[in-house]
Structure formats: C-alpha cells, structure tokens
Amino acid sequence: MSALWNKLAGGLNRTRMVITSCLNNMIAGRMDETVLDELEEILISSDIGAPTAALLTGRLKARRGEAEDIKGLRDILRQEMLAILKPGRIFQFDHNIKPFVIMIVGVNGVGKTTSIAKLAWRFKNQGLNVILGAGDTFRAAASEQLLVWGQRIGCPVVAKAGGSDPSSVAFAALDSAIQENCDLMLLDTAGRLHTKVNLMEELKKMRRVLDKRFSGAPHQVLLVLDATVGQNALNQARMFHQATPLSGLILTKLDSSAKGGIVLALSAELNLPVYFAGWGENLEALEPFDPEKFVQAIV
Numbered sequence: 001m002s003a004l005w006n007k008l009a010g011g012l013n014r015t016r017m018v019i020t021s022c023l024n025n026m027i028a029g030r031m032d033e034t035v036l037d038e039l040e041e042i043l044i045s046s047d048i049g050a051p052t053a054a055l056l057t058g059r060l061k062a063r064r065g066e067a068e069d070i071k072g073l074r075d076i077l078r079q080e081m082l083a084i085l086k087p088g089r090i091f092q093f094d095h096n097i098k099p100f101v102i103m104i105v106g107v108n109g110v111g112k113t114t115s116i117a118k119l120a121w122r123f124k125n126q127g128l129n130v131i132l133g134a135g136d137t138f139r140a141a142a143s144e145q146l147l148v149w150g151q152r153i154g155c156p157v158v159a160k161a162g163g164s165d166p167s168s169v170a171f172a173a174l175d176s177a178i179q180e181n182c183d184l185m186l187l188d189t190a191g192r193l194h195t196k197v198n199l200m201e202e203l204k205k206m207r208r209v210l211d212k213r214f215s216g217a218p219h220q221v222l223l224v225l226d227a228t229v230g231q232n233a234l235n236q237a238r239m240f241h242q243a244t245p246l247s248g249l250i251l252t253k254l255d256s257s258a259k260g261g262i263v264l265a266l267s268a269e270l271n272l273p274v275y276f277a278g279w280g281e282n283l284e285a286l287e288p289f290d291p292e293k294f295v296q297a298i299v
C-alpha cells in the first residue's frame with residue numbers, strides 16, 4: 001500500500017471498526033432500526049453527509065436478504081459506495097490537444113498552488129513539457145511562491161507584477177505554452193478577492209480569454225478542496241460548480257483529516273469525481289484517487 005492509503009486507512013480505522021460492529025449486529029439477527037440508525041450515524045460522523053448516509057443504509061436494508069455473513073454485508077456496502085463513486089472516472093487528458101490547459105480553482109489556503117507544483121512534477125516525470133501560469137495576482141507573494149516551485153521542478157512559470165489583470169497572465173501563459181510547444185499548461189488562480197462575486201466573475205473572464213486565444217481552452221477546470229473542512233467542502237464545490245463548470249476535484253490534506261467520507265458526499269450530490277488526493281506538503285504527496293482502495297479502507 002502506498003503512503004496515502006496507509007494514512008487514509010489509519011485515519012478511517014475507527015469508522016471501519018464501528019461499521020464492522022454494526023454489521024456484526026445485523027448478522028446476529030438484530031436487523032432492527034436501532035442498528036441501521038447506528039450505522040447511519042457513524043457514516044454521517046465520517047463526513048459522508050446525511051443524504052448519502054441515508055441512501056447507503058436504505059440500500060443495505062433493501063439488499064439485506066442477499067447476504068449470509070458479515071462479508072456479504074460488507075460487499076453490499078462497498079458495491080453501493082462504488083456505485084456512487086463510479087470507479088471508471090480516472091484523470092486523463094487528450095494528448096492530441098496541445099497545449100492541454102488545466103485551470104486550478106478553489107478558495108484561499110486549500111492547497112491550489114501546492115497541488116499545481118505536485119501535478120507539474122508528476123507530469124514532468126512522465127516526460128511531458130509543462131508550463132505554469134501564475135494567475136493569482138491578488139495575494140502578495142502568490143507569484144513568487146509559484147516561481148519558487150517552478151525553479152525547484154524545472155518548469156517555466158509565466159508571471160506578471162502583483163495587481164496585474166489575471167486574465168492577461170492567463171493569456172500570456174497560453175501564448176508562451178503555444179510558442180514553446182508545451183504539452184500541458186497549469187494555471188493558478190486567486191482564492192480570494194474583495195468579494196465572492198468578483199472571484200467568480202474573474203474566473204469566467206479568464207475562461208473566456210483562454211478560449212479566445214485557443215478555442216476549447218481551458219480543457220479542464222479542477223477544484224481543490226481541503227479535506228479537513230468537512231461538509232464545508234460540499235458548499236464550496238456547489239458554489240464553484242455553479243459559477244464555472246468543473247471537470248473534477250483534488251482533495252488535499254488527507255494527512256490531517258481522519259475523515260475521507262466527504263469523497264462520497266461530493267460524488268453523490270454533485271457527481272464530481274475526485275481525481276487526485278494530496279496528503280502532505282512534499283511534491284510526492286499526491287496520488288490519483290482510487291475508489292476501490294477507498295471503499296476497502298472505509299468499510
């Protein structure tokens with residue numbers, strides 16, 4: 001098991017133990033509402049969220065007859081979780097599109113810039129020619145932070161002075177990406193502006209400007225969410241998804257959160273796949289999210 005899955009499995013130990021005890025009670029013949037309520041409660045407390053927890057316990061109740069032992073019950077629960085997570089949806093990009101442009105969005109402090117560095121490092125190691133755009137011109141030192149990462153990874157970074165129009169940075173970065181024949185461009189964005197409305201309008205404008213320079217860009221918009229904020233992540237995802245359609249999610253700080261259940265809530269309520277999971281501050285601390293391993297860790 002990789003470091004991420006060890007951490008996740010460790011963090012979810014308690015959840016898994018309580019679920020197991022509920023399932024044992026069911027097998028012992030106590031398939032009453034109390035056991036189901038108990039199961040629903042533990043699912044909610046692991047950040048799965050009330051509607052999704054109710055859905056899962058409802059499905060388990062309906063399919064109870066199919067299971068003869070605890071393994072059978074566990075399999076049902078895993079199957080139902082996988083039905084929500086839709087395992088086939090892995091991150092991939094079209095290598096015929098050059099440069100493939102990915103915009104990274106999210107509120108301040110969730111780990112956008114760090115995740116961009118991790119992704120750039122990952123794709124560069126796969127032999128791709130990656131360029132970064134420092135589209136967060138609002139926060140002082142945001143461009144410098146990306147420039148430092150770029151230097152460490154060996155990736156060019158297109159940046160402008162603080163206070164510049166982020167759309168002009170987006171345009172300039174894409175221009176360089178085209179001229180340098182890059183495979184992939186990762187665009188950083190601000191997490192905070194004077195108001196939320198400003199932020200959303202700016203993201204829309206950046207999209208329009210990118211599309212004008214290279215029709216179809218950005219090809220993906222990934223939202224970064226901090227796993228430690230629990231159900232709040234769901235609200236952030238709703239807000240961004242409404243303003244600018246998202247392709248998928250990056251869930252960070254799984255090293256600091258014992259609760260991974262938010263992944264299920266995000267898939268169930270917004271139908272958004274978690275493509276990558278971050279679990280630390282180092283470049284290696286990001287991995288593709290694997291739904292199969294996740295359900296084995298939680299149930």
Ligand SMILES: Nc1nc2c(ncn2[C@@H]2O[C@H](COP(=O)(O)OP(=O)(O)OP(=O)(O)O)[C@@H](O)[C@H]2O)c(=O)[nH]1
Pocket residue numbers: 106107108109110111112113114115136139142190191192252253254255256278279280281285
């Ligand atoms: N423990 C842990 N810390 C992380 C992870 N990802 C990012 N961080 C830390 O979280 C803090 C914020 O990360 P940034 O990448 O700067 O976040 P951002 O979304 O770009 O923030 P703004 O630019 O302010 O909008 C930094 O101290 C990172 O080192 C992670 O997966 N685990």
Ligand SMILES: [Mg+2]
Pocket residue numbers: 112113114136142188
């Ligand atoms: Mg940042």
